[in-house]
Amino acid sequence: MSDKKYHIWTAGCQMNVADSRRLGSSLEHLGYAFTDQAKEADVLVLNTCVVRQSAEDKALGFLHSIRPLKEKNPDLVINLMGCLVGVKGAEKLQKKLPFVDVFSPPSDPGPLIAHLTQDDDYVAETNVTQNRFAIMDGEIIIPEHERGKLTSAYIPVVYGCSHACTYCIIPYQRGIERSRPLGEIVAEARSLATQGVKEITLLGQIVDRYGKDVEDGPNLADLLRILNDVEGLERIRFLTSHPNYFGVDIMRAVADLDKVMPHFEVPIQAGDDDVLENMKRGYTQNDYRELIAQIRAEVPNCSIATDIIVGFPGETDEQFENTYTLLADLKMDVAHLARYSPRKGTVSERRMEDDVPDKIKRERFHRLEALQKTIATEINARLLGETVPVFFEEKVKGRWRGRTPTNKLVFVETDDDLRGKVVDVRITWTGPWSMQAQLLNQPVTPIVLS
Numbered sequence: 001m002s003d004k005k006y007h008i009w010t011a012g013c014q015m016n017v018a019d020s021r022r023l024g025s026s027l028e029h030l031g032y033a034f035t036d037q038a039k040e041a042d043v044l045v046l047n048t049c050v051v052r053q054s055a056e057d058k059a060l061g062f063l064h065s066i067r068p069l070k071e072k073n074p075d076l077v078i079n080l081m082g083c084l085v086g087v088k089g090a091e092k093l094q095k096k097l098p099f100v101d102v103f104s105p106p107s108d109p110g111p112l113i114a115h116l117t118q119d120d121d122y123v124a125e126t127n128v129t130q131n132r133f134a135i136m137d138g139e140i141i142i143p144e145h146e147r148g149k150l151t152s153a154y155i156p157v158v159y160g161c162s163h164a165c166t167y168c169i170i171p172y173q174r175g176i177e178r179s180r181p182l183g184e185i186v187a188e189a190r191s192l193a194t195q196g197v198k199e200i201t202l203l204g205q206i207v208d209r210y211g212k213d214v215e216d217g218p219n220l221a222d223l224l225r226i227l228n229d230v231e232g233l234e235r236i237r238f239l240t241s242h243p244n245y246f247g248v249d250i251m252r253a254v255a256d257l258d259k260v261m262p263h264f265e266v267p268i269q270a271g272d273d274d275v276l277e278n279m280k281r282g283y284t285q286n287d288y289r290e291l292i293a294q295i296r297a298e299v300p301n302c303s304i305a306t307d308i309i310v311g312f313p314g315e316t317d318e319q320f321e322n323t324y325t326l327l328a329d330l331k332m333d334v335a336h337l338a339r340y341s342p343r344k345g346t347v348s349e350r351r352m353e354d355d356v357p358d359k360i361k362r363e364r365f366h367r368l369e370a371l372q373k374t375i376a377t378e379i380n381a382r383l384l385g386e387t388v389p390v391f392f393e394e395k396v397k398g399r400w401r402g403r404t405p406t407n408k409l410v411f412v413e414t415d416d417d418l419r420g421k422v423v424d425v426r427i428t429w430t431g432p433w434s435m436q437a438q439l440l441n442q443p444v445t446p447i448v449l450s
């Protein structure tokens with residue numbers, strides 16, 4: 001065992017969190033130990049995101065902040081990974097960033113492992129169509145510093161994306177859609193369960209397309225049915241779904257399967273048909289309304305989250321009002337909001353002018369945020385006084401943090417060890433973004449009405 005250390009800085013989506021954990025797992029297999037201090041590392045990985053300019057700026061900022069470490073220690077291996085690198089080769093970046101030793105596409109530990117082991121076979125394994133993990137596929141070993149503590153984990157099930165939403169850079173950076181083989185996913189779920197993981201979240205840019213890129217492949221509903229039988233798992237979630245692929249088979253699987261939680265992430269992006277057309281989303285706002293109604297009918301008491309971009313090129317006040325009205329009508333549980341950010345090389349960046357002033361983007365963002373706060377306050381208040389099974393993950397600042405089946409954040413103060421447990425609790429306070437609860441065996445304190 002060597003005493004070499006690795007550090008991974010991770011930005012962006014859940015997929016990156018999953019990729020970093022896998023990379024950590026691969027590095028520990030080679031004998032590296034985790035450190036939470038970038039300056040102590042022999043191998044320093046930056047797993048990056050470029051979905052909006054702010055994410056790209058953050059990655060470049062961190063990269064430049066670690067440059068002096070390389071100057072001090074030329075043996076330090078710096079690995080730039082993820083969406084800043086993309087799948088199309090890194091020649092340009094290599095010239096701009098000579099102090100970076102290794103460039104890796106998203107979800108791909110191959111180049112770093114090859115560099116560290118001087119074994120080109122690892123590189124040969126990784127290309128856009130295949131892009132499989134060189135080692136330990138289906139048998140992920142949780143990195144040591146998280147072992148025994150990690151109770152909820154992500155499992156990528158579809159890599160890449162073949163859609164062409166005009167604003168989105170992800171298909172360019174993550175490559176074409178590739179579903180992972182079912183057996184590999186199930187093996188990974190089992191392996192995680194034997195290491196103490198109780199909840200898994202299946203990931204894909206368009207997770208409801210799982211298997212649709214393979215002829216006669218299993219679909220997401222099939223996958224959920226098989227995973228529901230994995231021993232040791234208590235909860236299964238999946239994200240992100242695209243409205244066009246969200247079939248009734250998935251709704252029924254969720255309604256039927258006891259471990260699959262009734263929470264959906266189905267972005268609308270805009271509530272105006274012309275904006276949706278310009279985004280090339282492939283549905284109308286009315287299609288979306290019907291889908292939401294159908295999901296709610298098939299899966300009673302479910303929760304649904306959406307994503308909305310404000311200030312897409314050409315978005316008029318009237319078009320924005322349509323988005324506002326849609327959100328007010330549909331009353332989603334969660335709305336992830338973003339201001340449009342032109343991404344180099346995307347269709348909207350090349351062909352449409354970013355003509356909504358930043359001030360207006362911010363105003364629209366704040367109006368939707370205020371609306372969502374009212375909606376979420378109202379929805380969450382319905383849980384006040386109810387008894388709900390909550391899955392607890394970790395203690396944060398003296399309070400246990402957990403999630404209801406509908407993915408609502410719950411805090412409980414107790415000395416009991418709740419890690420990795422599903423416990424019935426009584427909700428004593430609710431707000432727009434979280435709630436508080438008591439264990440049933442705790443003395444009842446009066447409910448605070450706020």
Ligand code: SAH
Nearest residue numbers: 167168205240267307308309338339340341
């Ligand atoms: N694959 C998912 C989400 C991917 S990115 C989907 O298809 O919906 C996560 C969110 O970032 C998107 O849902 C979108 O709301 C936002 N986003 C993507 N590109 C953006 C851009 N150029 N500007 C602002 N927000 C963006």
